[in-house]
Amino acid sequence: METLAEPFQYIFFREGFAMTVLAGALCALIGTYVVLRGMSYIGHGLSHAVFGGAAASFLVGINFYLGAGVWGLVSALMINRVSRRRTIGADAAIGVITTASFAIGIALISRNRSFTRNFEAALFGNVLGIDTSQVVGLVIVSIAVVGAIALFYRRFLFLTFDGEVAEVFGLRTGRLDALFSLLLAASIIASMQVLGVTLIAAALVIPPVSARLVTDRFGRMLVLAGIMGALTGGIGIYLSFYLDVASGAAIVICQAIVFSVLYLFSALFGDRRAQLAGVEAH
Amino acid sequence: MPKSDPLVQLHQVSFAYGSDPVVTDISMTVAPGELIGVVGPSGAGKTTLLKLIAGTEQAVLGSVNRPQDLRIGWVPQVETVNWYFPVTVDEVVLMGSTAGGSRPWYTSEERKRVHRLLHDLGIGHLEGRHIRRLSGGQQQRVFVARALMADPDILILDEPLSGVDVKTRQDVLDLLASLAATGIAVILTTHDLNGVAAHLPRVVCINGKVVADGHPAAVLRPANLLEVFGARMEIIEHEGHPIVIDSHDQPSNVIGMDPSAERSRRGNAG
Numbered sequence: 313m314e315t316l317a318e319p320f321q322y323i324f325f326r327e328g329f330a331m332t333v334l335a336g337a338l339c340a341l342i343g344t345y346v347v348l349r350g351m352s353y354i355g356h357g358l359s360h361a362v363f364g365g366a367a368a369s370f371l372v373g374i375n376f377y378l379g380a381g382v383w384g385l386v387s388a389l390m391i392n393r394v395s396r397r398r399t400i401g402a403d404a405a406i407g408v409i410t411t412a413s414f415a416i417g418i419a420l421i422s423r424n425r426s427f428t429r430n431f432e433a434a435l436f437g438n439v440l441g442i443d444t445s446q447v448v449g450l451v452i453v454s455i456a457v458v459g460a461i462a463l464f465y466r467r468f469l470f471l472t473f474d475g476e477v478a479e480v481f482g483l484r485t486g487r488l489d490a491l492f493s494l495l496l497a498a499s500i501i502a503s504m505q506v507l508g509v510t511l512i513a514a515a516l517v518i519p520p521v522s523a524r525l526v527t528d529r530f531g532r533m534l535v536l537a538g539i540m541g542a543l544t545g546g547i548g549i550y551l552s553f554y555l556d557v558a559s560g561a562a563i564v565i566c567q568a569i570v571f572s573v574l575y576l577f578s579a580l581f582g583d584r585r586a587q588l589a590g591v592e593a594h
Numbered sequence: 595m596p597k598s599d600p601l602v603q604l605h606q607v608s609f610a611y612g613s614d615p616v617v618t619d620i621s622m623t624v625a626p627g628e629l630i631g632v633v634g635p636s637g638a639g640k641t642t643l644l645k646l647i648a649g650t651e652q653a654v655l656g657s658v659n660r661p662q663d664l665r666i667g668w669v670p671q672v673e674t675v676n677w678y679f680p681v682t683v684d685e686v687v688l689m690g691s692t693a694g695g696s697r698p699w700y701t702s703e704e705r706k707r708v709h710r711l712l713h714d715l716g717i718g719h720l721e722g723r724h725i726r727r728l729s730g731g732q733q734q735r736v737f738v739a740r741a742l743m744a745d746p747d748i749l750i751l752d753e754p755l756s757g758v759d760v761k762t763r764q765d766v767l768d769l770l771a772s773l774a775a776t777g778i779a780v781i782l783t784t785h786d787l788n789g790v791a792a793h794l795p796r797v798v799c800i801n802g803k804v805v806a807d808g809h810p811a812a813v814l815r816p817a818n819l820l821e822v823f824g825a826r827m828e829i830i831e832h833e834g835h836p837i838v839i840d841s842h843d844q845p846s847n848v849i850g851m852d853p854s855a856e857r858s859r860r861g862n863a864g
């Protein structure tokens with residue numbers, strides 16, 4: 313038992329564990345909307361876009377959160393705007409805007425090799441190197457996201473299910489879209505140090521799709537995704553301690569295992585359950 | 595036709611996506627309690643007309659007069675609904691009162707109202723069921739219930755008869771007629787000419803512009819249908835209702851078509 317509890321003797325591990333659990337839950341919560349809106353690629357793209365903002369903010373010496381935040385929000389809004397042009401489409405808009413932004417980040421780093429190490433952490437995650445400002449940032453963003461979801465639960469649900477019709481019913485979908493983009497960009501920035509740019513997309517997508525396999529209700533999916541994100545975050549960093557692998561990678565592998573098990577289970581039993589529920593002839 | 599003041603008035607309205615005109619010079623009114631069918635071929639601008647009435651598209655030319663507090667209930671095409679989205683029947687219906695809801699959570703009054711609406715529409719027993727596990731008619735009723743949750747002045751339905759069987763079509767049209775009788779203006783688009791001829795008191799034929807607007811017997815005429823659909827159709831009467839059929843070589847029962855002109859046309863073609 314003592315051996316199992318050994319990592320928790322170290323303060324750096326306890327802090328890292330708490331941050332990973334929080335980042336896992338945060339990404340899964342906001343990721344539920346991302347997945348259901350068919351925007352899974354945006355998580356991948358936006359995390360790369362934010363990287364450009366992070367590089368630029370280091371270079372000009374402004375606050376990381378401010379620089380990356382503004383950059384991420386502008387990227388998200390640009391994607392929203394460009395993807396409305398039917399000749400381009402959302403996937404292509406994300407591809408163009410986010411890769412260009414990522415390329416700017418790479419270009420800035422390649423000219424200023426002095427801070428290359430910081431960006432390794434941003435790319436692949438380094439939860440044990442997290443500082444106080446990043447802890448505070450993650451906690452504030454988590455509270456803001458949970459608060460916004462609670463406050464706008466009904467509106468976000470309608471927007472996610474059928475945004476075009478929601479507008480007819482009087483919802484201000486443009487404002488809600490902008491708020492969602494802000495929350496998503498903030499979540500990605502706050503989780504970047506923990507999970508890394510390259511693995512955030514997985515943390516946004518895998519817990520929600522796993523939760524979707526076990527429930528047909530939106531509210532339950534949201535809660536289950538959050539729990540799965542938190543649990544796999546905690547288990548992942550715990551295993552990374554013993555297996556001596558990168559924490560972000562361990563977390564995503566845990567999430568992929570959970571998904572695989574649930575997928576297998578639903579493939580074997582899920583359809584049969586649906587058939588038993590049946591469609592009433594009426 | 596009801597004599598009340600119109601809820602919406604379109605006056606010489608034109609609309610375009612970019613430089614491509616979709617509808618031009620549309621003038622029509624929608625009054626409380628009216629039951630209107632909009633017919634026309636694919637790409638005729640039917641859905642655009644609905645959006646202009648709902649106010650989600652703005653006229654490029656002309657004017658649309660509608661009260662600011664006009665409440666719209668919209669029933670989407672079933673093909674556009676994500677049936678795999680994790681929502682149950684009651685959750686979908688509750689969306690209808692989202693914009694007007696002052697609280698972030700569902701109130702017990704709202705839940706009671708959902709229960710009552712679903713019961714009135716004959717699907718009260720399906721409240722907690724996932725939307726994918728419903729028949730076509732039940733799915734239509736769920737979205738009608740959602741629209742009714744908004745207490746609409748106008749209920750708009752985009753292709754509600756698409757892909758449904760005959761019994762469901764009759765049920766849906768009967769339901770809409772009963773809603774119109776309560777004072778709600780109901781307007782729907784459809785390709786089902788005989789469905790509107792038998793059930794609806796007013797039909798609007800459009801193909802980029804309004805070709806005819808009025809009672810089905812006056813609107814569903816071969817000349818109008820030829821102009822709108824570009825296809826020859828004949829009309830026969832059954833118990834006072836026009837029935838549209840594909841053109842045959844026997845024009846004797848055709849209403850509104852001059853047999854001599856028809857013979858002449860065929861002679862020229864031959």
